[in-house]
Amino acid sequence: xxxxxxxxxxxxxxxxxxxxxxxxxxxxxxxxxxxxxxxxxxxxxxxxxxxxxxxxxxxxxxxxxxxxxxxxxxxxxxxxxxxxxxxxxxxxxxxxx
Amino acid sequence: xxxxxxxxxxxxxxxxxxxxxxxxxxxxxxxxxxxxxxxxxxxxxxxxxxxxxxxxxxxxxxxxxxxxxxxxxxxxxxxxxxxxxxxxxxxxxxxxxxxxxxxxxxxxxxxxxxxxxxxxxxxxxxxxxxxxxxxxxxxxxxxxxxxxxxxxxxxxxxxxxxxxxxxxxxxxxxxxxxxxxxxxxxxxxxxxxxxxxxxxxxxxxxxxxxxxxxxxxxxxxxxxxxxxxxxxxxxxxxxxxxxxxxxxxxxxxxxxxxxxxxxxxxxxxxxxxxxxxxxxxxxxxxxxxxxxxxxxxxxxxxxxxxxxxxxxxxxxx
Numbered sequence: 557x558x559x560x561x562x563x564x565x566x567x568x569x570x571x572x573x574x575x576x577x578x579x580x581x582x583x584x585x586x587x588x589x590x591x592x593x594x595x596x597x598x599x600x601x602x603x604x605x606x607x608x609x610x611x612x613x614x615x616x617x618x619x620x621x622x623x624x625x626x627x628x629x630x631x632x633x634x635x636x637x638x639x640x641x642x643x644x645x646x647x648x649x650x651x652x653x
Numbered sequence: 654x655x656x657x658x659x660x661x662x663x664x665x666x667x668x669x670x671x672x673x674x675x676x677x678x679x680x681x682x683x684x685x686x687x688x689x690x691x692x693x694x695x696x697x698x699x700x701x702x703x704x705x706x707x708x709x710x711x712x713x714x715x716x717x718x719x720x721x722x723x724x725x726x727x728x729x730x731x732x733x734x735x736x737x738x739x740x741x742x743x744x745x746x747x748x749x750x751x752x753x754x755x756x757x758x759x760x761x762x763x764x765x766x767x768x769x770x771x772x773x774x775x776x777x778x779x780x781x782x783x784x785x786x787x788x789x790x791x792x793x794x795x796x797x798x799x800x801x802x803x804x805x806x807x808x809x810x811x812x813x814x815x816x817x818x819x820x821x822x823x824x825x826x827x828x829x830x831x832x833x834x835x836x837x838x839x840x841x842x843x844x845x846x847x848x849x850x851x852x853x854x855x856x857x858x859x860x861x862x863x864x865x866x867x868x869x870x871x872x873x874x875x876x877x878x879x880x881x882x883x884x885x886x887x888x889x890x891x892x893x894x895x896x897x898x899x900x901x902x903x904x905x906x907x908x909x910x911x912x913x914x915x916x917x918x919x920x921x922x923x924x925x926x927x928x929x930x931x932x933x934x935x936x937x938x939x940x941x942x943x944x945x946x947x948x949x950x951x952x953x954x955x956x957x958x959x960x961x962x963x964x965x966x967x968x969x970x
Contacts, residue, residue, distance in 0.1 A: 578858075580783060613840060616786070616860075617688045624686055624699075639688070643838070647874050 568609035572597070575607050579615045586615070592633045594618055654758040658727035659705035659718065667723055671710065678706040693790065704760050714764060733763060784848035784857035792864045793831060795871060795878065798925055799900040801833030806861070829861065834927035836876055837865045870898055876931025877924045881938055884908065889939045899923045899933055906935065914939045 576583055589595050595614050597605035614636055621627045621635060660667050663677045682703070683689065687696040708714045717738045725731060791804055807826045827846065835841070840862045847857025865873060872879040882897060892910035896903050899920060906918065916937045924931025944950050 580786075620688055621686075625683055635689075 569606045570609070570612065572602055572605045572607075575612065575615065578612055579619065581615065581619065588629060589615060589618060592629050594629070594633050594636060654731060654762055656725040656727060656729045656731035657701075657705070657757055657759040658725065659709050661727050662701050662705040663709065665709075667719070669709075674706070674709050678702065678710070682706075687788075693792075696788075701757070704756055708760070708764065718763070731759065738763070783854040784850040786857040787847040787859045788862070789859065790862045790864050791829075791831070792866050793835075794866050795868045795873065795900065795925075797831060798833070798835050798863075798865070802831045804829050804831055827859075831863070834925055834930070835863050836925055836927075836931075837863060837873060839863050871900075871933075873925075876927060877934060878931065879934045879936060882906075882935045883938050883940050884912070886939055886941055889913070889937065897935055900925075908937070912937050912939075 570578065572583070572586065576586055579586075586595075590597060595607060595611040597607050597611075599605040617636055617639070618629070618632045621632045622629070627635065660669070663669075663674065663681065665673060665677055669677070682699065685695050685699040685702060687699055690699075708718050721733065721737060789806060791806060793802065793804070797804075805826055805828055807824060827843070829841070829843065831841070840860050843859040843861065845856045846859035850856055870880060872881075878900065880897060880899075882895065884893070884895070887893075888895065888908060889912045890910065892912070893908045894905050895908055897906045897920070900923065904920065904923070906920070908918070914937060918935045918937070920933040920935065922930045923933035942949065944953050
């Protein structure tokens, strides 16, 4: 069975509505996450907002942390930043065994 | 099926209080949550913890579970005795955080006939009856990204059983084409390959995260790969042409004279393919011959006399 694959990389851009649809969240929740700084759209107004492919991942992580660990949104923002910092540090350290 | 020792999973004694159970669950859930814990077993462990909590936090289920006796070992072959749950009343499905139910056979057999789907106040289920998104990780080699490859993955896919209307879990294999030039941490989204929708809703999506297996020669950073090249002192001092491995073969690389350890040379476009392709960085490491023989020691002493230098001098000294 041939499956169409969509690679979520840096060049992918999604609109506000597409993001809501992809992550199954309300516009209000996306707005809250933008306010909290969890995701940063580009564009002069909500109608023109464009998000990165990796914003999709941040939204999904945010939802899981809220749902599974009862973290509030400000806490989620801190955690996601720390996770990304950890990732950078791990990479810089090198992966050789 | 195999017995599941829920007390062991939650690191509790059999007589643990409800407060202790809740505390232990919260601590372990934080520790093994797959977003926080990057080991490959984290997700399975997290689900196990959720299942154990679902049973032990509910007094009725816990009592019925305790009634099975404490002589069983985790993983031991197990059959529930007839009427093991006589006199116990389980109300509704287990409500616990952790997204879609993915219970063990043990749980399904003992507590599964209760409507199947968890009554969890899932953040997302308020807004849509679409199926849950699934997440998986695939470990590939650097060469797989260089050439592109096809991987077969087995998933536990959920479906609504036609006859019972319950959510059932069916194993499922997919052939996924991994595109050339995929990088670590990148995700591939397969639309409609996630969990079954409820009430006629569409299926969720499957997200596959790419993880690279450690490579014997290269380290990686985004699109770039890094190769550590060992040099002799004379190669570093006088310069040399050295054959350096790259993805897909090797290249002859000119090492400039007077290269110090740590110097980074760049092989443009020799990293992970793409638009633009990544680069390969070659990090130089000068290795000195051992001073084990009298001759070697004398040679070094002569070198100290003839090539004096102070590597610890700071600028301006």
